[in-house]
Amino acid sequence: MTDAQETAADSSLRTTGGAPPDDGGSVEEAPIPLLEPREGIPPVIADEAALADMVAAFAAGTGPVAVDAERASGYRYGQRAYLVQLRREGAGSALIDPVACPDLSGLGAAISDAEWDLHAATQDLPCLREIGMVPTKLFDTELAGRLAGFPRVGLGAMVESVLGYQLEKGHSAVDWSTRPLPDPWLRYAALDVELLVDLRDALEKELDRQGKLDWAHQEFDAIASAPPAPPRKDPWRRTSGMHKVRRRRQMAVVRELWTARDKVAQRRDVSPGKVLGDTAIVEAALSLPVNVQALAALPGFGHRMGRRQLEQWQAAVDRARELPEAELPQPGQPVAGPPPPRAWADKDPAAAARLSAARAAVSALAETLNMPQENLMTPDTVRRVCWEPPAVADADSVAAALTSHGARRWQVEQVTPVLVAALRTARG
Numbered sequence: 430m431t432d433a434q435e436t437a438a439d440s441s442l443r444t445t446g447g448a449p450p451d452d453g454g455s456v457e458e459a460p461i462p463l464l465e466p467r468e469g470i471p472p473v474i475a476d477e478a479a480l481a482d483m484v485a486a487f488a489a490g491t492g493p494v495a496v497d498a499e500r501a502s503g504y505r506y507g508q509r510a511y512l513v514q515l516r517r518e519g520a521g522s523a524l525i526d527p528v529a530c531p532d533l534s535g536l537g538a539a540i541s542d543a544e545w546d547l548h549a550a551t552q553d554l555p556c557l558r559e560i561g562m563v564p565t566k567l568f569d570t571e572l573a574g575r576l577a578g579f580p581r582v583g584l585g586a587m588v589e590s591v592l593g594y595q596l597e598k599g600h601s602a603v604d605w606s607t608r609p610l611p612d613p614w615l616r617y618a619a620l621d622v623e624l625l626v627d628l629r630d631a632l633e634k635e636l637d638r639q640g641k642l643d644w645a646h647q648e649f650d651a652i653a654s655a656p657p658a659p660p661r662k663d664p665w666r667r668t669s670g671m672h673k674v675r676r677r678r679q680m681a682v683v684r685e686l687w688t689a690r691d692k693v694a695q696r697r698d699v700s701p702g703k704v705l706g707d708t709a710i711v712e713a714a715l716s717l718p719v720n721v722q723a724l725a726a727l728p729g730f731g732h733r734m735g736r737r738q739l740e741q742w743q744a745a746v747d748r749a750r751e752l753p754e755a756e757l758p759q760p761g762q763p764v765a766g767p768p769p770p771r772a773w774a775d776k777d778p779a780a781a782a783r784l785s786a787a788r789a790a791v792s793a794l795a796e797t798l799n800m801p802q803e804n805l806m807t808p809d810t811v812r813r814v815c816w817e818p819p820a821v822a823d824a825d826s827v828a829a830a831l832t833s834h835g836a837r838r839w840q841v842e843q844v845t846p847v848l849v850a851a852l853r854t855a856r857g
Contacts, residue, residue, distance in 0.1 A: 473526050493544040494515055495515060495517070505606050514621055548584045569648070570632055571583075585598045600618075709727065822852035827852070
């Protein structure tokens with residue numbers, strides 16, 4: 430049995446009272462369904478007066494603040510928050526409607542000194558930042574679970590394996606832009622933060638037991654201090670099925686249709702996929718229809734689509750058809766880093782050998798440390814160091830290279846020795 434399996438099976442991490450585990454342990458039992466928040470479903474805060482009262486209560490609370498956000502992915506344009514949930518000792522739970530209260534910077538400032546506990550923090554931080562909530566210190570229970578070696582790190586799985594409770598997860602993919610939000614959805618949302626601090630406390634103990642708590646804090650600090658991600662370059666290239674599109678003229682059709690669709694989706698505030706599917710975009714690119722009738726015959730442009738819609742999509746196709754050769758997109762997306770690993774054997778066999786040895790070494794170390802390889806060291810960092818290795822593969826130069834690519838101190842300390850050995854072995 431691996432350490433992760435022992436961790437998940439350890440009865441000392443299973444409690445039935447929603448509290449952190451104690452050293453005495455307890456008898457493992459079937460998970461208890463968590464059906465209602467302790468204080469019931471809190472009323473949704475949707476005006477400035479109620480928000481001010483809530484901010485005062487949370488400012489006066491103690492300890493960490495559990496934070497979660499619900500988006501309407503797949504329904505609305507963008508990734509804005511449509512519900513924010515919080516819980517803190519002394520303040521209870523709160524549900525906030527960020528549509529009615531779009532500026533939560535006052536709340537963010539009131540709890541800025543507290544640790545924010547989130548699950549999969551990088552998913553929620555962008556939409557929280559949009560409404561003025563930016564943590565200075567955080568604890569990510571999903572990432573903690575990964576570092577501790579848990580095989581399943583979803584919130585429901587973690588609450589069950591660590592605390593012995595079963596969360597109802599049936600509303601995770603609903604349209605959270607719906608107003609008013611139904612009580613079952615609000616109950617689900619409130620329960621998501623009900624035990625988050627308890628889970629954080631239990632995982633802190635487990636990470637400390639494994640000697641990984643400082644590693645986790647370094648990871649959390651890196652997340653909290655990371656700047657917003659820059660806009661993605663050429664996002665149209667990520668259209669599903671894009672691998673089928675090989676000619677530059679066809680790529681131009683994808684770009685024009687994607688851009689036209691994005692403008693419509695943004696104007697209507699709906700998910701782009703509800704305006705026009707990726708499959709339809711790719712079909713049009715491959716077929717290069719010459720008129721509306723030809724376009725209407727393609728999958729995704731069927732009889733339900735009105736004449737006006739068809740004309741706007743055909744206009745996008747026509748724009749791509751009429752572009753001069755010099756303005757057509759180039760195949761492939763230029764990248765600043767090394768080429769795709771599949772090309773290394775032809776481009777640089779020595780680099781391919783280094784990468785093979787490094788991957789094997791990092792993978793073996795990750796297994797020994799009982800954590801996913803990508804959490805020990807990102808594959809991109811390993812590739813970059815192997816593509817342009819230090820002139821002398823010693824501990825100082827490899828550590829400096831890893832650090833220059835953003836690796837945290839604990840990662841550098843763990844990976845440097847095995848990477849040095851791998852680089853030397855590959856050089857023969």
